[in-house]
Amino acid sequence: MNGYRCFACDETQAPDFSGWVCPTCGGNLDVVNDNDTILEQIGQSPFDTPRLPLRIGRTPLYAAERLGQSIGLRNLFLKDDTVNPSASSKDRASAAAVLRALDMGVDTVAVASTGNAGSSLACVAAAAGINAVVFVPESAPVAKLTQALSFGATVLAVRGNYDDAFDLCLAASDEFGWFNRSTGFNPFTREGKKICAWEIWASLDGRVPDRVVVPTGDGNILSAMWKGWCELQAVGLIDRLPKIDCAQSSGSDAITRTVQKVQSGAPVDWSTVRLEAVDANTIADSIAVDLPRDGLAAVRAIVESGGCAVAVPDNEILGAIPEMASLSGIFPEPAAASPWATVKRMVKERKLANDELVVCLVSGNGLKDIASAQSAAGQPRFINPSLDAVRSALSKD
Ligand SMILES: Cc1ncc(COP(=O)(O)O)c(C=O)c1O
């Protein structure tokens, strides 16, 4: 790599820089790669290494014809990241961070997480044979906590929200010398997640989608998705870029609010843009964030790509779970259903045309939060073990 660049003030750092954030303004850093390295990495599977004996990434892209047709879309695709080892997109980031930690000879990696980054780090650390310390809000869904515990991580459920867990993880990593994988703060998570864009490009045989719709809390998956497409363009493999659309819950919409402010104003000086914290309250726990930790990078990506930022209410997110599952065969957790809820909104508001090639990222498996799925999918019919009972149940259809 060539070094780092700050998302806020554009100042660069040399490759041997040993800090985490911009020493001048505190902004998040982007890893700047040289084109030869990018081309070399696109040609291989960067996570395919004996140091991480797991199949991370290389997930399928499905043409979701029936789901798309249900609202008249002709070119809808689902990128199924639910099949990653810990069942979310976060494994891409954990892989990049753990490989970096191994390079540095560190034996403990810590993370603050709404749940998935923690279960993911625990999973990847288990495969790599290093220790994981996971800080989660006490309200994190039990499935995600149980995954992390089963993978052998030290799990600290903080009496507070994700933002409290984030600050505590930062302080503890400083105090105990751990490698901190937390989203936004660690520049290498983006390096893992950007590969998702490369995979979509390869699965589409080199076609570029019109839009990629990304579920967004901190904004790191989204900023990484944009980076992946920009690198494909930088090395000459594509000649145009997709719009990156942001899917949020209206109960956790800090990035959407900022995008709307920026898009309605004059050309922006990014060093002056600040995100305002919200009081997050949404059923989609993975995207429940007061102050997005990679917010500026995400806002830049949405605005520079010409994408939309959309916040949908929780009832539309919940309704999207059984819709996606029953019309595509892929079962999303609430956050991962938010892109489909967003696409429906955009079609309704005429922000998206029927023939656009749209890719929705399905970032986490529905089994991670059964209570939410159940509230939308309902209960089975309980019957006696007789054919009459089956007949009578069927007649109620
Ligand atoms: C399933 C799922 N989708 C989306 C997100 C949002 O990613 P980001 O916080 O980088 O915006 C997360 C983050 O935890 C997640 O677990």
Ligand SMILES: [Zn+2]
């Ligand atoms: Zn800076």
